[in-house]
Amino acid sequence: MGFGMSDMPLLSAILGELIFLVLLWTAWVSRREGEPQASVRLGLISITVLVVFLLPIFLPMGVGRWLATLLVLAVIVGALVFLFPFPGGGLIRLGEPVPGVDERDVMFSRATLVPGTERFDEYYRSHPHLRGPDDGFRAEPGLLSPDSAHFHREGFAAADAAFWTIELLRPFVEGGESGWEEGDPSESPTEKDGTPDQTATKLGGEVVREGAEKGRVSRDPAEMSRFLKEWTLKMGAHSVGITALRAHHLYTTVGRGPEYGSPVELDHTFAMALTVEMDKEMVDRAPKSPTAMESALQYLRGGVMAVQVADLIRRLGYSARAHVDGHYRVICPLVAKDAGLGEFGRMGLLMTPRLGPRVRIAVVTTNLPLSVDEPAPDPTVVDFCSRCKKCAECCPSRAISFEEPQEDGNGVLRWRIDHEACFTLWGRLGTDCARCMAVCPYSHPDNAMHSLVRWGIRRNALLRSAALAMDDALYGRRPQPREELEWMRFTESEAKLERKNTRE
Ligand code: SF4
Ligand code: SF4
Structure with missing residues (x-):
C-alpha cells in the first residue's frame, strides 16, 4: 500500500500536532522564564498552527489535499532551512585590535x-x-x-x-610571599582593615615558600x-x-x-x-x-x-x-x-x-x-x-x-x-x-529552547532573519524593564521609619 495524495491530510494533521506540542513546550518554557507576553503569544501561535494543519481533514477532498500538500511542503522546506548550513549574509570579520590603549x-x-x-x-x-x-x-x-x-x-x-x-x-x-603586594606591609588588609585572616595568609606564605624550595x-x-x-x-x-x-x-x-x-x-x-x-x-x-x-x-x-x-x-x-x-x-x-x-x-x-x-x-x-x-x-x-x-x-x-x-583608523x-x-x-x-x-x-x-535557536542562527543566514523577527514578535522590539523584584519592595511605613532613623 503506497503513500499518495489522499494521505496528505492525515500527514498534515500528524505534523500539525507535533508542531503544536513543540510550540506548547516553548510557551511553557517562556512562562517559566517569566516572559508572560512571549508565553501567551506562543500559546496562540501553537493553537493557530494546530487549527491550520487540521483544516485539510475537514475541507472538501480536492481542496483539502492541496492545502495539506502545501503545508507538508512548507514543513519540509522549513526543516531543510533549519538543518542545512547556509552561512550567507555578507559575513564580516572585525579584525585584530592594535596595541596601545592607555x-x-x-x-x-x-x-x-x-x-x-x-x-x-x-x-x-x-x-x-x-x-x-x-x-x-x-x-x-x-x-x-x-x-x-x-x-x-x-x-x-x-x-x-x-x-x-x-x-x-x-x-x-599579585601575591607576594605573604599573600599581599610586597614592599608595603602597611597596606595589608590584616593591619589596615582588621581582616581576621592572619592564619590563612600565613599558611599561604608557608606553602608558597615550601613550594619554591621544592622547585x-x-x-x-x-x-x-x-x-x-x-x-x-x-x-x-x-x-x-x-x-x-x-x-x-x-x-x-x-x-x-x-x-x-x-x-x-x-x-x-x-x-x-x-x-x-x-x-x-x-x-x-x-x-x-x-x-x-x-x-x-x-x-x-x-x-x-x-x-x-x-x-x-x-x-x-x-x-x-x-x-x-x-x-x-x-x-x-x-x-x-x-x-x-x-x-x-x-x-x-x-x-x-x-x-x-x-x-x-x-x-x-x-x-x-x-x-x-x-x-x-x-x-x-x-x-x-x-x-x-x-x-x-x-x-x-x-x-x-x-x-x-567602521574602520577605526588601524585597519x-x-x-x-x-x-x-x-x-x-x-x-x-x-x-x-x-x-x-x-x-x-x-x-x-x-536552556534547550534558546540553544536550539542559537545553533540554528550560527548555521543559517535565513534563520538569523527569521529568529530576529520572532524575537521582536514575542518579546517586543523595545521590551520594557520588568517590574521591581518582590523581595526588593519595602512598605511605605518602613520607608518612613527608615528616613526618620537616617535623619536621627
Ligand atoms: S541587541 Fe542585537 S545588535 Fe545589539 S548586540 Fe545584541 S544581537 Fe547585536
Ligand atoms: S549601558 Fe545603557 S546607555 Fe550604555 S550603551 Fe547600554 S543601553 Fe546605552
Whole structure:
C-alpha cells in the first residue's frame, strides 16, 4: 500500500500536532522564564498552527489535499532551512585590535580625576577635547549616588558592599610571599582593615615558600590547562579559555589605583580568561538597581575566582596576576575573545555563544606553561548584529551605533560606542544601565529552547532573519524593564521609619 495524495491530510494533521506540542513546550518554557507576553503569544501561535494543519481533514477532498500538500511542503522546506548550513549574509570579520590603549583614557579612570588636582589639570591639558564631555558626566549625581534617578537604598548598599569587597582583593592580585603586594606591609588588609585572616595568609606564605624550595611543579601544559579550567568551572565560572598573552591585550599605562601613571610591565606569557553569568532576572530589571547589584556581585565572583587561580599557580612556583575590577593591567574582553570565549557585538561587549553579553570577565596572567585555545571569531554574531540593532534602538543615551562597523583608523572594523554618553547616563541613573544587555536576543537564558535557536542562527543566514523577527514578535522590539523584584519592595511605613532613623 503506497503513500499518495489522499494521505496528505492525515500527514498534515500528524505534523500539525507535533508542531503544536513543540510550540506548547516553548510557551511553557517562556512562562517559566517569566516572559508572560512571549508565553501567551506562543500559546496562540501553537493553537493557530494546530487549527491550520487540521483544516485539510475537514475541507472538501480536492481542496483539502492541496492545502495539506502545501503545508507538508512548507514543513519540509522549513526543516531543510533549519538543518542545512547556509552561512550567507555578507559575513564580516572585525579584525585584530592594535596595541596601545592607555587605561587613563577609559571612562572609569577619567571618572576618578578630581577637579583642582594636578592630575586632573595635567590630563585635560593633554586631552582638551575630553574636558567638555567629562564635565557632562561630572555634573550628574554619579554611580550609586543617593541623588540618582534609580536610587534604592538597600540595593545600592548591596552593590557598594560588593565593590568594597572587591577592593579587599587588591592586595592579593599579585601575591607576594605573604599573600599581599610586597614592599608595603602597611597596606595589608590584616593591619589596615582588621581582616581576621592572619592564619590563612600565613599558611599561604608557608606553602608558597615550601613550594619554591621544592622547585616548580612541571606538568604537561595541556594537562595543567585542563586542571585549571575544570577547577575554575567547578568554582562557578560559566566558561574558561586560555590564550598566549599578546601586546594588544595590555594597557600601556595604569589608569586606576595607587600605580596610576606607571607603565604596565607584565612579563607573563599566557592569559586565562573566565566568564561568570549575570542573572537574567536581575538584568531584566535594567536600568534599575538590581542590574547594578548583579554587576557588582559578578565582578566580585569573577575576581575571587581569578585571585584564587593566581594564588594556586604561585603555589606551584610560577608567577601569576589576577586582573579584577579596578585593578586591570589587561583589557579583559580582548583576552577573552582571543581565548575563544566569544565575539564582539554591536554594543561593544563580548558576546558569548551561550549567554551573549550577559557575563562579566576576569583574567589571570602567568608564566606557567599552558596550552592555548583556538580563538573562535564568529562572523555570524557580527552578521546578526548587522540586522538586529535592538540594543541601539533601546539605548536611552543613543550611545550605540546604528551604522555598519567602521574602520577605526588601524585597519580594524568595529562598532563605535559613545562611551561619554553612556557613562553620563549611568551617572544620572545611579546604575550601570545595561538596557542593551537586557534586550539583546543573545541574552536569553541558556536552556534547550534558546540553544536550539542559537545553533540554528550560527548555521543559517535565513534563520538569523527569521529568529530576529520572532524575537521582536514575542518579546517586543523595545521590551520594557520588568517590574521591581518582590523581595526588593519595602512598605511605605518602613520607608518612613527608615528616613526618620537616617535623619536621627
Ligand atoms: S541587541 Fe542585537 S545588535 Fe545589539 S548586540 Fe545584541 S544581537 Fe547585536
Ligand atoms: S549601558 Fe545603557 S546607555 Fe550604555 S550603551 Fe547600554 S543601553 Fe546605552
